[in-house]
Amino acid sequence: MDPDELKRAWQTQATPGSARVDAGLLREELRRRRRAFAASIFWRDVREVGVCLLLIPIWIYLGLSRSLHWTWYLMVPALLWIAAYLQADRKRPACPPPEPDEPLRRHVEASLEQVERQIRLLRAVFWWYISPIILAKSAFVGQEAWRGRAGGWWMLVAVSEVMALGIVVASFVYWLNHYAIRADLEPRRRELKAMLASLEDEKPGAGG
Amino acid sequence: MPDPDPEPLFYRWLAEHGDAVLKVARAYTITDEDRRDLVQEILLQLWRSMPRFEGRAGELTWVYRVALNTALGWRRGERRRRARQRPFLEFEDLPQTGPDGVQRAIRREVVERLHAAIRRLPKADAALVLLYLDDLSYRQIAEVLGISEGNVGVKLNRARKALGKLMEEESHGP
Numbered sequence: 001m002d003p004d005e006l007k008r009a010w011q012t013q014a015t016p017g018s019a020r021v022d023a024g025l026l027r028e029e030l031r032r033r034r035r036a037f038a039a040s041i042f043w044r045d046v047r048e049v050g051v052c053l054l055l056i057p058i059w060i061y062l063g064l065s066r067s068l069h070w071t072w073y074l075m076v077p078a079l080l081w082i083a084a085y086l087q088a089d090r091k092r093p094a095c096p097p098p099e100p101d102e103p104l105r106r107h108v109e110a111s112l113e114q115v116e117r118q119i120r121l122l123r124a125v126f127w128w129y130i131s132p133i134i135l136a137k138s139a140f141v142g143q144e145a146w147r148g149r150a151g152g153w154w155m156l157v158a159v160s161e162v163m164a165l166g167i168v169v170a171s172f173v174y175w176l177n178h179y180a181i182r183a184d185l186e187p188r189r190r191e192l193k194a195m196l197a198s199l200e201d202e203k204p205g206a207g208g
Numbered sequence: 209m210p211d212p213d214p215e216p217l218f219y220r221w222l223a224e225h226g227d228a229v230l231k232v233a234r235a236y237t238i239t240d241e242d243r244r245d246l247v248q249e250i251l252l253q254l255w256r257s258m259p260r261f262e263g264r265a266g267e268l269t270w271v272y273r274v275a276l277n278t279a280l281g282w283r284r285g286e287r288r289r290r291a292r293q294r295p296f297l298e299f300e301d302l303p304q305t306g307p308d309g310v311q312r313a314i315r316r317e318v319v320e321r322l323h324a325a326i327r328r329l330p331k332a333d334a335a336l337v338l339l340y341l342d343d344l345s346y347r348q349i350a351e352v353l354g355i356s357e358g359n360v361g362v363k364l365n366r367a368r369k370a371l372g373k374l375m376e377e378e379s380h381g382p
Contacts, residue, residue, distance in 0.1 A: 003368065006322065011342065013315065021251060021296055026255060028294070028296075029294065029296060030255065100273070100274045100278055101274050102354070104335060104354050105355060106354050108280075198330055
């Protein structure tokens with residue numbers, strides 16, 4: 001079909017009607033979204049950092065009230081490390097979120113950088129989240145096992161149970177993070193990469 | 209200096225460029241419900257973007273940027289998360305004007321096939337074709353997409369061929 005005819009048909013197409021907008025409701029929706037965004041940031045920080053910080057006094061209290069050994073307190077630096085790591089990651093200078101009025105290519109680049117950053121964070125979850133907790137816990141359990149070695153097989157069974165439970169929980173956290181990468185972030189990254197590739201410079205005649 | 213109250217400009221853009229928003233939404237969605245949701249989202253983003261509008265880019269270029277960026281980032285899953293949103297948009301049916309019945313029916317059929325073909329194109333190519341069909345200049349297309357003006361022709365050539373092939377398939381059925 002003649003391209004000009006296509007253009008004519010396109011430009012004279014009947015749109016489903018005219019859009020009528022209630023500006024008051026639109027403003028209200030923007031305010032609602034701003035509030036929801038601020039709340040989601042607040043609760044994200046509470047969840048990620050607040051829980052770590054809250055656990056520290058509880059951990060110290062439990063250690064003191066039960067006169068536990070020094071390895072019990074290794075969890076405190078582990079929790080501090082996790083909270084600090086998350087905060088540092090959030091504060092790390094990065095590509096600012098894309099604005100809706102930027103050229104498409106710049107928008108895609110910024111979105112891709114954000115997705116890749118999130119993938120890096122989740123992919124490294126073993127190093128910054130799981131391993132500090134597992135190490136701190138293993139040190140305490142190991143020390144307790146050594147001290148109670150006179151208990152023989154029973155002690156071995158008890159230690160194995162505690163360690164197995166820890167490994168199950170850690171594996172679940174690891175799986176959950178990697179599942180989020182596979183199910184959500186990787187497809188988005190592929191899509192953005194394909195889009196960016198199609199916006200790269202081409203030589204005349206490329207693609208037939 | 210941007211207008212402190214974006215409402216008058218917003219309504220003017222809606223009157224002058226609302227068609228572009230509707231066409232973009234139609235090209236990236238299938239159902240009426242999704243389309244309405246995407247139009248709402250584009251209009252929200254348009255409102256949000258207005259304080260940054262300084263007139264350096266043309267108005268149509270600006271509207272297309274916002275519409276395409278929003279459409280490309282829009283995902284149907286988000287619809288569920290936006291369920292609490294109160295609708296601020298209504299469509300009013302307009303009386304049909306323009307060419308007579310037969311010609312209108314032919315053009316409508318062509319437009320339907322075009323939409324179907326555009327939806328099957330890669331997203332960036334679909335954006336390029338939309339801008340081409342709305343008769344934007346190479347310079348405007350380059351500004352919307354963020355690519356060089358020289359590259360618009362090369363990409364457009366490829367996208368037009370792909371579109372033609374898909375249109376053929378549409379006319380011959382699956």
